[in-house]
Amino acid sequence: MAYKVVPGRPPQDPWGSGLRVRDWEAWYDDAGLRFGWIQETDQRVGAITWVGDEVTQVLGLNADEPPEEASEAALMWIKPRVVAAYSFQPGVQAAGRRQALEAAGEMFQMRARLSPPAEPRPAEAAPVSAGDAETVGRLYDQVFATKGGRRVVWQFFDRHAGSQGYLWRHQGRGVGFYADRVNPNRDVQVVWLGVLPDLRRQGFGVRLAGAGLGARARTGWLQAVTQVASSNSAGLRLAEALGFSWEWTKTRLEAG
DSSP states (O other): OOEEEEEEOOOSSTTSSOOOOSOHHHHHHHHTOEEEEEEETTEEEEEEEEETTEEEEEEEGGGOOOOHHHHHHHHHHHOOSEEEEETTOHHHHHHHHHTTEEEEEEEEEEEEEOOOOSSOOOTTEEEEOGGGHHHHHHHHHHHHTOSOHHHHHHHHHHHSTTOEEEEEEETTEEEEEEEEEEOTTSOEEEEEEEEOGGGTTSSHHHHHHHHHHHHHHHTTOOEEEEEEETTOHHHHHHHHHTTOEEEEEEEEEEEO
C-alpha cells in the first residue's frame, strides 16, 4: 500500500469528537500545531498533527485505528525525533519500534468530577493573571528548576481566554501556584500545580488545587483533567488525593 501525508488545514472537529470550538484553525495556530491527512491514493485513512519534528497524534478517522503501514508512512514523512503515541494506538507504537524509537516515559491522563466546596476560597489563595507574571514566574523557575518562567506564565494567561490561576501565600510570601484553563471539550485542565521544594508534603498543594477546582465547580464546571508523569509518585498521590483517577496513558517514544 502506498500512503502519503497531505498537509492541510484542520476541518471543523477533525476527529469527530463533538468538540465545540469556534475556530479550529485559530486553536491549532495558538498551539503551534500543523495538520495533515494520511491518504492511500485519494482515500483518507487517517490524520496526523505535529509541532516542528514532534508528532503529537496519529489517528484514524471516526476513532478507528489507521492501518499500521499508514502510521509508519506518516511517521516517516514527518521524520520525528520524538513521538507522543497514545496507548490505544498499537499501529503507531509498532511503527515507532521499527524506526528504533524507544519508550522514554509514560504520562497518565487523569480525570475528576467537580463538586462545589462547602467553604469559600481561603484567604491564602490569591487570584493571579498575566499581570502577576513576575511573581509567579519566579516561583515557576524555583519549582521546576528552569529559567524564563516570567515569559511562560505571561504567555499562558495572555493566550488562553478563561484561564485562571492562584498564588498561595504562607507567612507573607508566595509558596505555591496553580493554573488551569478550559479545553475545547469543556473540561477544566489543570496545567500547573507547584509548591516550593522545601515546603512540600505540608498540604499546600491540596489546598491550592482545592481553591482552583472549587472556584470552577462553583461556576458550573463539572469535570477536570490533568496529566502526571508515571515517574512522579508525589504528583500521582496528590492527584488521587484530589479525587483524580486514571483515564488513559500516553507513551513518549524517543530515538534510541
